[in-house]
Amino acid sequence: MLSINNLSYHIGGRALYENASLHIKPKDKIGLVGQNGTGKSTLLKLIHGDYQPSQGEIQKSKDCTLGFLNQDLLSYQSEDSILDVALEAFKETLQLQEQIDKVLKQMETDHSEEIINRLAHLQERFEANEGYTIKSKAEEVLEGIGFSTEDLSRPLKTFSGGWRMRVMLAKLLLEKPSLLMLDEPTNHLDLPSIQWVENYLKNYEGAVIVVSHDQIFLDNCISTTVEVSRKTLTAYPGNYSFYKKEKEEREEIQQNAYENQQKMIKDTERFIERFRAKATKSNQVQSRVKALERMDRVDEVVSDEVAVNFRFKFSRKSGREVVGLEEVSKSYGDIKILENTSVRIERGDKIALIGANGKGKSTLLRIIDGSENIQGERHEGFNVIKSFFAQHQLEALNVNNEILQEMTQAGSAKTETELRNVLGCFLFSNDDVFKKIKVLSGGEKSRVALAKTLISEANFLLLDEPTNHLDMQSVNILIQALQQYEGTFITVSHDRHFIKGVANKIWYIEDHQIKEYLGSYEEYADWKTRQEEKEINSRATSSPAKKVKEKKSQVSRNDTEVQQAKKELKKLQREMELLEQKIMDLEIEKEELEGKLADPSIYENEQESAGLNEKYAKLKKEEDSLTKSWESLGEKIDGLQEMV
Template sequence: MNGENGYFCSMLSINNLSYFIGGRALYENASLHIKPKDKIGLVGLNGTGKSTLLKIINGDYQPSAGDIQKAKDCTIGFLNQDLLSYQSDESILDVALAAFKDTLRLQDEIDEVLHQMETDHSEAIINKLARLQDQFEANEGYTIKAKAEEVLEGIGFSTADLKRPLRTFSGGWRMRVMLAKLLLEKPALLMLDEPTNHLDLPSIQWVENYLRNYEGAVIVVSHDQEFLDNCVSTTVEVSNGNLTVYAGNYSFYQEEKKERMEIQQNAYENQQQMIKQTERFIERFRAKATKSNQVQSRIKALDRLERVAEVVDDNIAVNFKFKFSQKSGRDIVVLDHVSKSYGDLVILKNTSARIERGDKIALIGANGKGKSTLLRIIDGTEPIQGKREHGYNVIKSFYAQHQLEALNVDNEILDELKQEGSGKTEIELRNVLGCFLFTNDDVFKKIKVLSGGEKSRVALAKALISEANFLLLDEPTNHLDMQSVNILIQALQQYEGTFITVSHDRHFIRGVANKIWYIENNQIKEYPGTYEEYTYWKSQQEANQVTVKEPPKEKPNVKKREISQQEINLTKKELKKKEQELELLEEKISTIESRKKALEAEMADESVYADSQKLAKVNDAYAKVVAEEKSLNATWESLVETISSLQENLA
């Protein structure tokens, strides 16, 4: 039974499923029972077979063993990345309307009957028209266009877009059209493989609400943790060839899995203790004839024992050591009355903003508002009207999806990082790659054999070892699995520089941002707090239906006093003097840092820490060096502030 008439689909059962790729078992005797109206999140590490399972259910792949049983009236709709290649000269509205094929066929029959009635006025033809119109009305045929428009606009298309041919849209937007068509078809079982990859935040929230109220069953694969929390009620983990069911959303799954892992680890440790005791008994009494029966009994018991597996924790805690060759001044970038447009399309109009040292900014909002354009403006690569100033000692690193193509495909991963010129040793680079899940011989893989997610991790690693004190990150979580997203969050939490990131991943934004930027009415707006605080503030605004005054984000535009040429010359002279002082100071800081490292090496030397007198002497020297370094850094901060102020006076 199709979506136009209802869903009354019996269960779908996966029974003792096995699926082998070469000699490797992707699934082995896995089972899963899907009931009507189930909302299932399918989770697991990359490569465990989540997308493969959806394709097996859809009939694209045949299982090696076991079977899948589903009722005849259980229709399946499947959104997968293969649909990116679909092209059509039809308008996106017509492509979406194809979801109502039965109703459209009735419309064609009605049109044909009306044409016949121009010459045929018999009672039979009139009865036929009445019957077709009753069926058309029962199928809600008069509302299908409105439904299609509602869904297309809900996932981000403007009214003007609806008449444009599908082929004129990019792959990501074409994928949205295919999602709209699937949602309108309303299959009994809707399967979505990474549906949020091509959606902006407002569209993600619209789809969440739609799926929560969806009348059929849903299976969704997604790396977006908050999306799963908001639209699934059951989580199924794919791990070690099995399907493990957790009766809750993703957050419930995390807590429940933690408890199960603790129980399993305790059982493993208890069993290992019992095994060791049994093995000691066997070894001790093996040669004694009087104990032979007991020994043989214990040997057989060990052979029959079902071993408890040791717990492997997928949640990796990483420790990044960032090193900056230079500290930036207080101001990173200042935009002053900036405007940007492409022909008649206005992106920014006479807007100002400031990024200061230590800002961790998430730039959010719907696609098409100009977020990526704003990143390029901040980077200095996008021409503008107005004033753009980069601060003192700012070293930038820009990560965007197109940089994946800039990777040298013939390089090995380790060589690709070596060519970044960070000065890190091979051991340090391998440690960084280990944080991004490239371990042992993985570092010698060629870039050309990597998946999209693996290439993203390599490009992110390059950005983070670049010694940049200012990062610009455009959709850094795209193509990353949950484990990789959590690693990136940890890295950015430990990063002591400044960054601005464009992202639609709310879990990621919550983990890293201390300020929220968005573009509204061609103006850059700022909320000076976390994403949690921003969403509460926004909900209060909407609830009260009033405009809440935003916190001030820039100083009043006070007209500067005219200064004489003599004052300008004196300021330039003072600036040059301070810059020379800063150069000498940085040399001192570099020397003291080298001395500090040498003392740390001495403290780790066995001949030193084994001798209490030597160790005390080294500790005293180390304490003095640390105090001197602190003092020099404080002087450096003050000097940079002075230089920034002098530069502002000359601007």
């Protein structure tokens, strides 16, 4: 269908591709991967014809049509509704509809056989093009990628860039080109929309080539991985996980071959050096010299993986409770976000807040931060030091600063060496640290802003879409850094690979309530699937009479029991607060005692040291007892919350 043969492409004096080749067949599902700057997006533009190769050729069959989603489409504006913009995918069918409308108008005064035959011919073509279903198809795709039914009539220009990009994606999907090319399609999609697009692409009739940093998205919708590296294209017959495993095995073989060759080269060079001056060995020496000159050298493997050893420093540890929300409500005019919902963040929680856009995830993050007005109560725990990362912080970077200068001004009191080590973890090495912020790409700015957040010595991080604009390597670095983080954090993200790597709790907003799942994302996804299956089975097997009975039973719940449960719940919550305060006081006392016991001079007085150790043991025993009571109270509270 499409062949890339011996492609070379140069930017200035730099070669991006040299003699690269790739063959794309009908129904191929290809993921294009590689580090930033290797030329993935450039390859799509070369295929589309936006750029011309320096050498080589790109050939496509006559019936091959191209559809290209790229970031340039963010600027597209229109007064038309998003439904009408999406319907532009059916250009020929819409033209037929216009012609049919004109003929029908003519038939008001012209009843000739010719005009009737023309109408019949046009209607036959219109039906062959499935013209009566194009509107429902457009609605299905638009709603699948996150638009509500009410949104469909709104003009495109009233939506933000990310939502406009979704409309462009919908239009491309409806056009069904032979080769669909998508450049970072998940950047502007929420989790339900990403999963919808995955399913759509898996069943797509044509070929697909996609550039994405979302590893799970690639795993779920591609069957071939093409790596862009060292100015060439290398195909792996499998999804992203297969590629990672296969690449590791190939690199192991290559590294062994390199080491064996290097040993042979050294042995040969020693022979040449040793016998160079001996006339009797001159033929053998010359033979070995020529052999070295003719030898095809095996390259040493240079790993793309970066191991991060990121040491976080806290000036103080937070109390057991970090932030609590009690009966919180939040609305924007008639749009209700939260209603009388309560939740608690405890020290050590690693929370991923997930779900569809428009549910209020970023709003909730600001509520937790304390920067959003609410109805209800928000209380912050003891010794909490916050640091908030959001995309607008990229704009807050001083564009005239160098990277190192920007980090120095973050106020962390770290030395230049320490800051360089941190920047090294985020792929800024050597002279990179002296680059001006204004020359950095979006991904590089994100890495700088994240690095500033992480050196803040905060014990509580709030991260809003931290993986946006990051490539795979940078996402993996962030995962490693957060895995080593000993504080508390909550992050909003649609990147499932990132969530799987860092979260021990999952939050989502449903029916204006904050819901919590205690476990990893994989466990949550498995649980969610089972719940949906149960709901489908329940709907399928439940009779109308049974539903009426269940509804009556639910309505007739004992109001007195509910009221009693509410009173008991408030009582237990007060007990919980008192208990937590006692535990925090004990922790402070324990820390003071630990400081004394860490002083070597205390052991010069055996009686005093024994007394302190005994006191410490008592405190620890008391803390354990209080913790058990706290856990027991928590279980009772959870049970009562389900009742009310």
